[in-house]
Amino acid sequence: MDLEELMQQKAAAAKQAAYKMALVSTVVKNQALAAMADVLEKRSSLILQANAEDLTEAREKGMKRSYLDRLMLDENRISQMAEGLRQIAALPDPIGEGNYSTIRPNGLEIRRVQVPLGVIGIVYEARPNVTADAAGLCLKSGNAVLLRGGSEAIRSNQAIFSLLAEAAYHSGIPEGSLQFVETTDRKAVDIMLHLNRYLDVIIPRGGAGLIRRVVESSSVPVIETGSGICHTFVDETADFAMALKIAVNAKTSRPSVCNAMETLLVHEAIAPEFLPRLQAAMEEKKVELRGCAQARQICPSMKEATEEDWATEYGDLILSIKVVRDLEEAIDHINRYNTGHSETIVTENLANAHKFQRAVDAAAVYVNASTRFTDGFEFGFGAEIGISTQKLHARGPMGLQALTGMKYLIYGEGQIR
Amino acid sequence: MDLEELMQQKAAAAKQAAYKMALVSTVVKNQALAAMADVLEKRSSLILQANAEDLTEAREKGMKRSYLDRLMLDENRISQMAEGLRQIAALPDPIGEGNYSTIRPNGLEIRRVQVPLGVIGIVYEARPNVTADAAGLCLKSGNAVLLRGGSEAIRSNQAIFSLLAEAAYHSGIPEGSLQFVETTDRKAVDIMLHLNRYLDVIIPRGGAGLIRRVVESSSVPVIETGSGICHTFVDETADFAMALKIAVNAKTSRPSVCNAMETLLVHEAIAPEFLPRLQAAMEEKKVELRGCAQARQICPSMKEATEEDWATEYGDLILSIKVVRDLEEAIDHINRYNTGHSETIVTENLANAHKFQRAVDAAAVYVNASTRFTDGFEFGFGAEIGISTQKLHARGPMGLQALTGMKYLIYGEGQIR
Numbered sequence: 001m002d003l004e005e006l007m008q009q010k011a012a013a014a015k016q017a018a019y020k021m022a023l024v025s026t027v028v029k030n031q032a033l034a035a036m037a038d039v040l041e042k043r044s045s046l047i048l049q050a051n052a053e054d055l056t057e058a059r060e061k062g063m064k065r066s067y068l069d070r071l072m073l074d075e076n077r078i079s080q081m082a083e084g085l086r087q088i089a090a091l092p093d094p095i096g097e098g099n100y101s102t103i104r105p106n107g108l109e110i111r112r113v114q115v116p117l118g119v120i121g122i123v124y125e126a127r128p129n130v131t132a133d134a135a136g137l138c139l140k141s142g143n144a145v146l147l148r149g150g151s152e153a154i155r156s157n158q159a160i161f162s163l164l165a166e167a168a169y170h171s172g173i174p175e176g177s178l179q180f181v182e183t184t185d186r187k188a189v190d191i192m193l194h195l196n197r198y199l200d201v202i203i204p205r206g207g208a209g210l211i212r213r214v215v216e217s218s219s220v221p222v223i224e225t226g227s228g229i230c231h232t233f234v235d236e237t238a239d240f241a242m243a244l245k246i247a248v249n250a251k252t253s254r255p256s257v258c259n260a261m262e263t264l265l266v267h268e269a270i271a272p273e274f275l276p277r278l279q280a281a282m283e284e285k286k287v288e289l290r291g292c293a294q295a296r297q298i299c300p301s302m303k304e305a306t307e308e309d310w311a312t313e314y315g316d317l318i319l320s321i322k323v324v325r326d327l328e329e330a331i332d333h334i335n336r337y338n339t340g341h342s343e344t345i346v347t348e349n350l351a352n353a354h355k356f357q358r359a360v361d362a363a364a365v366y367v368n369a370s371t372r373f374t375d376g377f378e379f380g381f382g383a384e385i386g387i388s389t390q391k392l393h394a395r396g397p398m399g400l401q402a403l404t405g406m407k408y409l410i411y412g413e414g415q416i417r
Numbered sequence: 418m419d420l421e422e423l424m425q426q427k428a429a430a431a432k433q434a435a436y437k438m439a440l441v442s443t444v445v446k447n448q449a450l451a452a453m454a455d456v457l458e459k460r461s462s463l464i465l466q467a468n469a470e471d472l473t474e475a476r477e478k479g480m481k482r483s484y485l486d487r488l489m490l491d492e493n494r495i496s497q498m499a500e501g502l503r504q505i506a507a508l509p510d511p512i513g514e515g516n517y518s519t520i521r522p523n524g525l526e527i528r529r530v531q532v533p534l535g536v537i538g539i540v541y542e543a544r545p546n547v548t549a550d551a552a553g554l555c556l557k558s559g560n561a562v563l564l565r566g567g568s569e570a571i572r573s574n575q576a577i578f579s580l581l582a583e584a585a586y587h588s589g590i591p592e593g594s595l596q597f598v599e600t601t602d603r604k605a606v607d608i609m610l611h612l613n614r615y616l617d618v619i620i621p622r623g624g625a626g627l628i629r630r631v632v633e634s635s636s637v638p639v640i641e642t643g644s645g646i647c648h649t650f651v652d653e654t655a656d657f658a659m660a661l662k663i664a665v666n667a668k669t670s671r672p673s674v675c676n677a678m679e680t681l682l683v684h685e686a687i688a689p690e691f692l693p694r695l696q697a698a699m700e701e702k703k704v705e706l707r708g709c710a711q712a713r714q715i716c717p718s719m720k721e722a723t724e725e726d727w728a729t730e731y732g733d734l735i736l737s738i739k740v741v742r743d744l745e746e747a748i749d750h751i752n753r754y755n756t757g758h759s760e761t762i763v764t765e766n767l768a769n770a771h772k773f774q775r776a777v778d779a780a781a782v783y784v785n786a787s788t789r790f791t792d793g794f795e796f797g798f799g800a801e802i803g804i805s806t807q808k809l810h811a812r813g814p815m816g817l818q819a820l821t822g823m824k825y826l827i828y829g830e831g832q833i834r
Contacts, residue, residue, distance in 0.1 A: 019752055023775055102797055108786055110796060117808050118778065196632070200808050215613070216636045221809045242831040249833035335436055357826045358440055361535065369525055369829025378834065379527055379825070380519055391534050391617050391822035392638045393810035405808035408796070409774045412786025414659040416666035417795065 003183065007191040010179045011146055011198035014119045017176035018144035022116050024173065026093040029140055032171035033089035037082040039167040040132065040160065044078045050159035051128065058152050066256075070126045071153055081132040081160075084383055088136040091382045094400045095142045109411040114404045116142035118200035121192055122385075123148045123214060125206030128156040134205075135164050135178055137385050141403035144177040146199065148192060150206070151184035158182060193218035200405075205386050208313070223394055223402070225386035228258030228341035229313050230371040233330040233356065234274060235347035236267040242368060243274065243346040244281050249370040250344070252285045256315045258387060259342050259374040263310060263320045265330045268294065271323045275299050278321075287317045294323035310337045327352050331359045338362055340389040342371035363389060363396035420600065424608040427596045428563055428615035431536045434593035435561035439533050441590065443510040446557055449588035450506035454499035456584040457549065457577065461495045467576035468545065475569050483673075487543045488570055498549040498577075501800055505553040508799045511817045512559045526828040531821045533559035535617035538609055539802075540565045540631060542623030545573040551622075552581050552595055554802050558820035561594040563616065565609060567623070568601035575599060610635035617822075618810075622803050625730070640811055640819070642803035645675030645758035646730050647788040650747040650773065651691060652764035653684040659785060660691065660763040661698050666787040667761070669702045673732045675804060676759050676791040680727060680737045682747045685711065688740045692716050695738075704734045711740035727754045744769050748776045755779055757806040759788035780806060780813035 001009070040047065051073040058071055100112035120143045124130040131149060138145035149157040161180040169175050181188050193202065196219055203223045204214040215224055232250055234243045250261035266274055275291075275298045282289055290309050291302035302321065309320040310333070324330045334343055344366035345356040353367040364374045374397060376384025381399030388394040394402035418426070457464065468490040475485055517529035537560045541547040548566060555562035566574040578597040586592050598605050610619065613636055620640045621631040632641055649667055651660045667678035683691055692708075692715045699706055707726050708719035719738065726737040727750070741747045751760055761783035762773040770784040781791045791813060793801025798816030805811040811819035 019748075019776060019778065022778075104795070104797060108790060108795075219633045221638065221807060223809075239831070245831060245833055253834060331436075353828075359436060361436065361439075362824070364825040364827060366827045366829060369827055369832040370834055372834040373525060373827065373832070374825075378521070378525075380521060390638060391532075392640075395823045396825050406812045407779070408781040408791075408813050410781060410783045410786055410790065411770075412783060414656070414662060415786040415790070416662055417670060417787055417789040 003185055003187055004191055006183070007181070007188060007195065008198075010181065011119065011192075011195045013176040014144040014146050014179045015198040017174045018116065018118045020174035021142050021144050021177050022095075024142065026095075028172045029093065029142070030089040032139060032168045032173045033085050033136055035167040035171045036132070036136065036164045037085040037089075039163045040078055040082045040085070043163050044075055046163070047078060047156065047159045048073060048075075050155035054153055054155045063152070067126060071128070071156070073128060073156060077129065081129050084129070084133055085136045088140050088383050091140065091400060093140065094404050106415050107413060108415055111409045112406050113409060115407040117403055117405050119144045119146060119198055120403060121146045121148070121195070121199045121202040121220065123189055123192065123202060123204045123206070123210065125150040125210060126153050128153045128160060130205055131157045131160045132164060133383060134385060135161070137383060137400060137403060139168065139173065139177070141400045143403055144179070146179045146181070146192065148181040148189060154182070154184050189214075190217065193220060196220050203386060223386070223388050223398070224390040225388055225398075226258050227313055227339045227389060228260070228387075229262045229311070229337055229339045230259060230342045231263045231265055231334050231338060231344070232261050232371065233265040233324075233334070233343070233345045234267065234270070235327065235345055235349060235352055236269045237348040237352075238270065238346040239348060240274060240277065244277060246344065246346055246368070246370045247278060248281050248285060250372055251282065251287055251319050252317065253370075253372055255317050258313075259371050260315070261319065261371055262312065262314055263322065263337070265322050265324050265333060268323050268325055271295065272298050275321070282319060285317070287319050289319055289321055291321040292323055295321045313339070327355060331356065335359075335361050340391070341387065342366065342374040344369060344371050363387070420602055420604055421608055423600070424598070424605060424612065425615075427598065428536065428609075428612045430593040431561040431563050431596045432615040434591045435533065435535045437591035438559050438561050438594050439512075441559065443512075445589045446510065446559070447506040449556060449585045449590045450502050450553055452584040452588045453549070453553065453581045454502040454506075456580045457495055457499045457502070460580050461492055463580070464495060464573065464576045465490060465492075467572035471570055471572045480569070484543060488545070488573070490545060490573060494546065498546050501546070501550055502553045505557050505800050508557065508817055510557065511821050523832050524830060525832055528826045529823050530826060532824040534820055534822050536561045536563060536615055537820060538563045538565070538612070538616045538619040538637065540606055540609065540619060540621045540623070540627065542567040542627060543570055545570045545577060547622055548574045548577045549581060550800060551802060552578070554800060554817060554820060556585065556590065556594065558817045560820055561596070563596045563598070563609065565598040565606060571599070571601050607634065610637060613637050620803060640803070640805050640815070641807040642805055642815075643675050644730055644756045644806060645677070645804075646679045646728070646754055646756045647676060647759045648680045648682055648751050648755060648761070649678050649788065650682040650741075650751070650760075650762045651684065651687070652744065652762055652766060652769055653686045654765040654769075655687065655691075655763040656765060657691060657694065661694060663761065663763055663785070663787045664695060665698050665702060667789055668699065668704055668736050669734065670787075670789055672734050675730075676788050677732070678736065678788055679730055680739065680754070682739050682741050682750060684747075685740050685742055688712065689715050692738070699736060702734070704736050706736055706738055708738040709740055712738045730756070744772060748773065752776075752778050757808070758804065759783065759791040761786060761788050780804070
């Protein structure tokens with residue numbers, strides 16, 4: 001069987017199972033999630049053995065240490081995966097919830113209810129925990145799933161997947177609802193991106209390269225996730241202590257994640273006083289600063305920021321800094337360079353806070369808080385499948401709700417039009 | 418300036434205007450819609466003259482009568498367009514509505530509010546009224562719009578658009594919010610489908626060919642609309658009089674539209690009694706019937722239905738008919754061949770009605786009513802931009818709500834993570 005046929009077969013099996021999945025009760029889904037969590041812990045040695053083989057190969061290929069760290073599993077990380085599944089079981093089931101209901105003048109009763117999307121394709125990179133997270137979230141929301149993980153984690157993913165699928169089917173989940181692509185052939189992804197007949201959506205999880213590739217080539221609808229060029233704007237009236245605390249947190253608490261700050265904008269009226277303090281605080285945290293010309297007049301030891309810096313997600317201890325004339329210039333800069341993720345203003349001015357929130361185009365717009373809060377748990381949704389940076393369907397942290405769609409149910413007594 | 422540059426420029430101008438559009442008040446938007454409606458009626462001679470030129474060219478090209486009918490405008494149709502804009506003005510403004518609000522344990526206040534999508538691209542075919550409908554709906558929902566109509570209606574569309582844009586800007590709508598592609602070069606569409614930097618969504622409105630082309634090539638997110646292979650399942654316990662009334666209505670009241678029935682499924686227990694009556698009723702309405710082998714045993718004068726028939730949207734007075742063993746076979750057939758639009762069961766059996774509604778995968782699933790009701794006005798949403806047959810973002814008739822997205826507004830007092 002060639003790859004095209006193989007992928008078609010998996011996707012078609014998922015589609016068939018999806019019709020049954022839509023009818024599975026919450027009780028059965030939760031029992032399955034509990035069994036899936038248990039089996040990961042009980043059979044952890046199997047996963048660790050597969051993971052050791054993946055790690056050996058990755059080391060031989062000379063992968064970076066940060067990469068190896070993402071790939072590596074231990075008992076603790078496996079327990080976290082299991083805990084994640086248990087948390088998903090504890091979340092309310094979104095399926096069946098109604099959000100519109102009316103009786104029309106002709107007597108037709110119309111209800112709109114939440115239903116699963118159908119089959120969700122997940123394309124992801126090195127972290128093997130995504131296998132469990134994604135399978136759990138898709139299952140709880142009544143969807144079938146087709147998983148395609150990174151080739152470097154293939155053995156780990158395969159081991160996790162096999163345990164999960166067996167436990168799920170044993171608990172009454174329809175056979176075929178969980179599908180995993182075992183091949184490491186990159187062409188599998190290209191094929192997946194065009195399985196419109198079977199897949200209802202594809203969600204890429206990984207680096208900017210992967211996401212761009214999926215968005216650009218997929219004819220299946222995509223939910224774009226991940227990349228974050230997040231800004232902090234320190235307004236004229238900002239409380240300096242608060243601004244410094246927020247800026248340091250947004251930049252340094254976890255620089256590699258998408259809700260970390262990449263650029264700080266500061267009002268020109270306070271820049272001469274604020275920037276030297278910021279520089280001191282950031283240098284203490286080993287952050288490299290790159291400033292615009294005006295910033296460098298104030299702090300000459302900063303490197304020079306180029307046009308490219310404004311459009312770069314460093315994911316590292318680097319911060320670009322720009323002095324702006326006013327709120328409007330800050331908003332314009334953000335709307336030009338941001339990726340629609342998270343933005344914050346530090347201000348004591350009510351009108352400016354309000355205007356910033358209305359005019360800045362991003363999933364999450366903060367006043368006087370760190371951008372680092374953009375996260376499913378922090379927002380109160382529980383586990384998330386990613387952070388959407390597009391506007392269609394889902395925006396910001398995507399919990400179970402984002403994995404559902406709608407359906408209209410209409411009751412009549414013979415009405416015709 | 419080449420076409421690529423021209424399209425970029427238009428889309429960039431729309432994007433710039435979109436930031437301002439998001440802040441325009443409902444009052445200003447409604448005044449603009451009223452002014453747009455008025456100008457269409459007051460300057461109708463200008464539109465009719467442009468339309469006459471389009472019609473002359475279309476006739477010279479030998480276009481079909483049904484095509485010319487869709488292209489043709491008269492005073493009455495122009496008044497309908499104006500009336501449509503006035504109805505949009507009367508609809509509630511969806512922007513700013515909140516649908517989630519919480520205070521987190523750390524004191525962060527999180528609200529989720531409805532916001533415009535940004536810039537909406539509309540690619541459409543012959544009907545010039547789409548120019549006014551789409552411009553009106555996008556404007557009311559706070560979006561900028563880039564319109565690309567069919568080349569055969571270029572003069573009509575251009576005339577309508579110019580009047581609308583002038584009236585809108587005069588009423589305080591930000592300049593640039595309304596963009597129209599004047600060129601008839603087909604390449605303009607291909608360019609549009611990749612303007613990811615500027616366009617937030619593309620909605621195609623037209624025939625299956627156009628929609629397929631957009632879905633397959635666009636890297637901008639697409640909302641798929643339109644095609645409808647709708648079924649009526651006449652269950653064992655159906656009231657025959659009701660079933661006949663619904664079937665005749667669903668097939669013949671307007672056979673060219675997407676919510677018309679294409680295939681009738683009938684339970685084998687009642688087929689021998691029901692099908693002859695159906696045949697008589699349909700033949701009275703000049704409907705050509707194509708039956709499966711079992712149906713033709715009962716009504717030998719029916720043509721034979723092939724595999725292709727089950728997958729065809731006739732859009733015409735043709736009906737395919739299949740006898741099924743039971744509810745499950747009906748559901749399986751529908752889930753295999755439908756396009757996710759509208760399906761109905763005629764039954765007196767509660768359990769079957771319930772199961773049909775849960776198991777059939779479509780935007781609208783009816784019990785004892787004609788599929789012809791799937792429509793924005795009939796559902797109580799007012800004017801619609803199309804009927805979504807995909808599951809992501811919007812499903813079924815898309816009113817103003819479907820042209821909005823979400824944004825999280827977060828207030829803090831210096832919280833860090």
